[in-house]
Amino acid sequence: MTEGPDISRTAALIGDPARAGMLAALMRGQALTVSELAAEAGIGLPTASAHLARLEGGGLIAPRRQGRHKYFALASDEVAALLEALMRFSAGSAPARLPGPRDPALRQARVCYNHLAGERGVQMYDSLVARGFLLAAGEGLRLTEEGVGFVTGFGIDLAALQAARPPLCRECLDWSARRSHLGGRLGRAFLLAIEAKDWARRSPGSRVIAFTPEGARRFALAFPAARADDLSRIAGG
Structure with a gap:
């Protein structure tokens, strides 16, 4: 057996x-x-x-x-992570399909259950890690002291997040970009804060997160793209 x-x-x-x-x-x-x-x-x-x-x-x-x-x-978040992993595997192993008209928007920014995914989600994660706001801790992630300051300055009630059950933050491997984006309660809080700032909105009947031009500009300022050497370090763990 x-x-x-x-x-x-x-x-x-x-x-x-x-x-x-x-x-x-x-x-x-x-x-x-x-x-x-x-x-x-x-x-x-x-x-x-x-x-x-x-x-x-x-x-x-x-x-x-x-x-x-x-x-x-x-x-649960665990179910969402399982489905995201299956989507990632299926996208890489299944026969290629003709992309639908919404595919580019889905690749750029979408909701992964309750947090930001796609190219913008990966950019946010890479930016947080490259600036030392997030560090690997065992099999998970932890906020640094500088990261705590950034999160609270972004308008997120960190005390309320830390009072809930773990994980506060975790890596979620993006099925389209094949790189990590930020999951866990912190990932959800960032997405809610981005929506509250009116930088982006969820498209009805879709997983697409549509950024306004001004929202895209502010997002790029808040989460500047990591440099090539930073990306090499992140990929290397």
Whole structure:
């Protein structure tokens, strides 16, 4: 008998095209209703309900109630990281597909469950590491004293973030750029702060994060691109 956890059950849950479509829709970070998820997967309500019951039973999604309405969201950051890893692997190993009209926007900036991904997400991560605001700590990341000052100066309530359960910040390997962007509670807080500053907005029905021209300029000033030697050091760990 094979040792270790049985991955076949989780793999089978994700592997169904309809369920995979619903999980991909939830990667936008929004809680969606059964009817919304059914539309995303192109299936009927009874079938969608059955699929969602299986995903919930497998620990991949969790229901949320708001008044009379029931919504579904990904169960945890770990589920989002698993799906992002599968997207990254599939993008590199599957036969090439013709890119859709939104693909360039998705590569530039998108939401990865609850944090910024794509080229801008990678730039933000590289900039934070290159300036010594983030340091590798074991298998994770930690904020330096200078990083604490930058985060609070950006308008983020760091005390509230540190009071919640870990991880505060972690690397998330970007499926399109094949490099790290910032996840964890700090990654989410940065995205919320960027939206609060009106630098960027989420595109309805998509994972795209659309920056305004002024927002793009301010983002570039806040997170200047790392130099080539800094990138070599970051890539080398």
